[in-house]
Amino acid sequence: MKIAPGKIGFDFDCVVADTMEAFIRLASEDHGLEISPEEITDFMVAKCLAIDLEIIDEIFARLVRDPLGEGLQPMADAIMVLEELAAEAPLTFITARPDLRPVAAWLEHHLGSTSFARLRLVATGDHDNKGPHIKALGLTHFVDDRAGTCRALAGEEGITPIVYEQPWNFGKHDLNSVVNWVDIKKICG
Template sequence: MNLTIDPAHIAFDVDGVVADTMALFVRLARERYGLAHLTKDDIRQYDLYRCLDVKKEIIDDLICLTLDDHHTLETPPMPAAPDVLTDLAQHGTLRFVTARIWPDSILLWLRKTLGNVDPDRIQVIATGAPEIKLRILRELGIRYFLEDRWETCALLAREGIQPILFDQPWNRTPHAEAFPRVSSWLELRRWFLLPENGMG
């Protein structure tokens, strides 16, 4: 399923969508705990405790490290995400809605990653929980949301917001087959109403 999206009507999750957060998690697991065998493909569920054969205390530590202010700034972006978002910023404010508790480090990371985007065109809202995203998106008047967690997609779809699932190992489940899926930012770019796409 392909969509035709006005850039003014979309918002974005951050971790697993714009930021390759699990790549950082895997790197830290290898460096700190010698888990050389671990790859992103091993992360088959959003709940790390259920899909990784690693002690809970180690997973706890790795999550804290991955999300702390220092390591957030080391997170690699998803391929082509900075270029596509920089182009979209020419058409309005980029809106990011994250389940993180605090927006500060993600805002700094986005300003660094999107260095050619006016900082005033980057808006970050931290909800503290995925379930709160629905209320925020409604308040913003958002029609489309790019997300990697299929459970959040299901919630949004039931309430009239069109989710777009960003392909990751942890969302390749029959439960997610109802949602339009993109495997890359370059694929997503073709869905926007933009002059370079022959639309808009």
């Protein structure tokens, strides 16, 4: 599988940004809760962690509102690979977040200004409607960590989903997957 850099798009949380690291860190620092990544076996973390839903919602709300201020970090090698891809074609990100501005600020901070000026960013506000955006943006491949999103995209003509492996999607699909950004670099070229 070799994918042209301009034909692949990326989910934001838990693909480009290490949202679960930030969640675990904030839960520890501000609520004294110790969570290991392996415990997060469901995309809906309330289903797998014995933590008050209010606390979970509060932490995610902070990460949605101000990812830069809360110290949300890129996934390992993500920025290096994205910069390489950006030299070939504009980058495309499609997030289910409702507000694209905080994501744009985060991307502008982490990517070079040239890459940022050309990139395309969509905030759908819905985990289940990425397909039409992927098609409208002329993409053929999309990387996402949510198994349900990838399974649904697999049923759409002209879209090949790629699962970014995380504990919460393990064993929940039979699709192509990547384990890190070095993998993504290998399949793009």
